[in-house]
Amino acid sequence: MNDTIVALATPLGEGAIHIVRLSGKEANRIINVCFKPRNIQRWQEEKNFTLHLGWFYAGQSIKLDQVLVSKMTAPFSFTGEDVFEINCHGGVLTARRIIDACIQQGARLAEAGEFSKRAFLNGKMDLVQAEAVIDLITSRTSMSADLALQQLGGGLSSKINELRQQILDILSYIEARIDFPEDEIDELAFREISLMITKAREKALDIYKGSKTGKVIREGLSTVIAGRPNVGKSSLLNALVKEERAIVTDIPGTTRDELHEYIKIGEILLHLIDTAGIRESHNLVEMLGIERTWKALSQADIVLLLIDANELKQNNIFAEEMRILEEYSKKTIVLINKVDIFPEYRVAEINNFNNIVVIPFSVKEGIGFAELEQEINRRVFEGEAVIPDQPLLSNIRQIHAIENSILSLEKAKEGIINNLPFDILSIDIRAALEEISSITGHQVQEELLNNIFSRFCIGK
Numbered sequence: 001m002n003d004t005i006v007a008l009a010t011p012l013g014e015g016a017i018h019i020v021r022l023s024g025k026e027a028n029r030i031i032n033v034c035f036k037p038r039n040i041q042r043w044q045e046e047k048n049f050t051l052h053l054g055w056f057y058a059g060q061s062i063k064l065d066q067v068l069v070s071k072m073t074a075p076f077s078f079t080g081e082d083v084f085e086i087n088c089h090g091g092v093l094t095a096r097r098i099i100d101a102c103i104q105q106g107a108r109l110a111e112a113g114e115f116s117k118r119a120f121l122n123g124k125m126d127l128v129q130a131e132a133v134i135d136l137i138t139s140r141t142s143m144s145a146d147l148a149l150q151q152l153g154g155g156l157s158s159k160i161n162e163l164r165q166q167i168l169d170i171l172s173y174i175e176a177r178i179d180f181p182e183d184e185i186d187e188l189a190f191r192e193i194s195l196m197i198t199k200a201r202e203k204a205l206d207i208y209k210g211s212k213t214g215k216v217i218r219e220g221l222s223t224v225i226a227g228r229p230n231v232g233k234s235s236l237l238n239a240l241v242k243e244e245r246a247i248v249t250d251i252p253g254t255t256r257d258e259l260h261e262y263i264k265i266g267e268i269l270l271h272l273i274d275t276a277g278i279r280e281s282h283n284l285v286e287m288l289g290i291e292r293t294w295k296a297l298s299q300a301d302i303v304l305l306l307i308d309a310n311e312l313k314q315n316n317i318f319a320e321e322m323r324i325l326e327e328y329s330k331k332t333i334v335l336i337n338k339v340d341i342f343p344e345y346r347v348a349e350i351n352n353f354n355n356i357v358v359i360p361f362s363v364k365e366g367i368g369f370a371e372l373e374q375e376i377n378r379r380v381f382e383g384e385a386v387i388p389d390q391p392l393l394s395n396i397r398q399i400h401a402i403e404n405s406i407l408s409l410e411k412a413k414e415g416i417i418n419n420l421p422f423d424i425l426s427i428d429i430r431a432a433l434e435e436i437s438s439i440t441g442h443q444v445q446e447e448l449l450n451n452i453f454s455r456f457c458i459g460k
Helices: 027-034 040-045 092-104 114-121 127-137 142-152 155-179 187-208 211-219 233-241 284-299 309-313 319-327 369-381 396-417 422-440 446-453
Strands: 005-008 015-023 035-037 050-058 062-072 083-090 221-227 259-265 268-274 302-308 332-337 357-360
Touching: 005 092, 005 114, 015 027, 015 092, 015 114, 027 035, 027 050, 027 083, 027 092, 035 040, 035 062, 040 050, 050 092, 062 092, 083 092, 114 127, 114 446, 127 142, 127 155, 127 396, 127 422, 127 446, 142 155, 142 211, 155 187, 155 396, 155 422, 187 396, 187 422, 211 268, 211 396, 221 233, 221 284, 233 259, 233 268, 233 302, 259 369, 268 369, 302 309, 302 319, 302 369, 309 332, 319 332, 332 369, 357 369, 396 422
Parallel strands: 221 268, 221 302, 302 332, 332 357
Antiparallel strands: 005 015, 015 083, 035 050, 050 062, 062 083, 259 268
């Protein structure tokens, strides 16, 4: 981090302004070479969080643009280094020439997420907050944006750091006992360490609680639209997306591959997957599509199973539909389509499955869409408030780490019950500590950091 980096911090293209961000130990020297403020005395005297009008030059002779420069000196900046943000006119060429001028003076082009990575490495934010930055940028719903803001504010980090300290205290207690083997480890010591582990596990479970909801808010629900050919799957996708995304014909087997779309139902993001119609087929291409359908069903959060009301009127329910009801009943919502044409249908066999929700539906007439939204809301939030009132774990990395930490604490608790030596117990406690530390970045590998920050855009 000894070098100085520069990048465009606004989207590339024509607009009112562009912002070029410059950060690093040479940033102050570079800006003083290239920028000539209108009020030199004010530029020299006012140290931080000030805005200055002037001209930007390539070197000291070639005038590039009239700009406003924001001054943010170390350590009171986003990265913790000297940072200058150059507000120039919004032409692509102008911004590029300003960046080139900074590079000519010794800066280099920043990598994706490098400003945020420096903020993390300089202690301006932890890893949870860094991940919240990208979540806020990529939010598709106001609820996911609110969740990211809660994490960015440090609420989740505070809870995780409290748990980390609890586990660290346990490890310190155990290692102190190991360091003084001449002291007899009595029953009181085992009871005390057992109580400490129990409290840490309860704290971990409290943090873990709501992670499913947090993940859904952040990533959306994987929602597979399934059913036999010509039952209305593609029509449902088009109706939900409100455009003609899928081809709709009377020819069975039109959809051979998956179609993916994101939509909002209320404040819930749905990742819709329109799949090939499930039926017996000897067509190789269609068979591959059907195989993908079954794989998508196994990975889905919610399955929207469309069944033709006309078939139910004749008391027909097909083997493929029964298989979905049998294998995925807990996550399946049955939509009886075309009830506007065939209102007298039978659902006796479907009702044999406990807790299966059946919604009379018509894609063509818009029947059942409100009931579908209510059911999805109910499943996601399980009767709880729609807007979470506390920070939640929301990404897979964080959730896996807290799960592994809980498992290690439970193994340590079993070790206490089985009177295992303290040096053996310390292995599980140390594993729990490492998992928790990885969430906030107290202990983290460079490879993981590179993976996380590579998801950011250049300039952030």
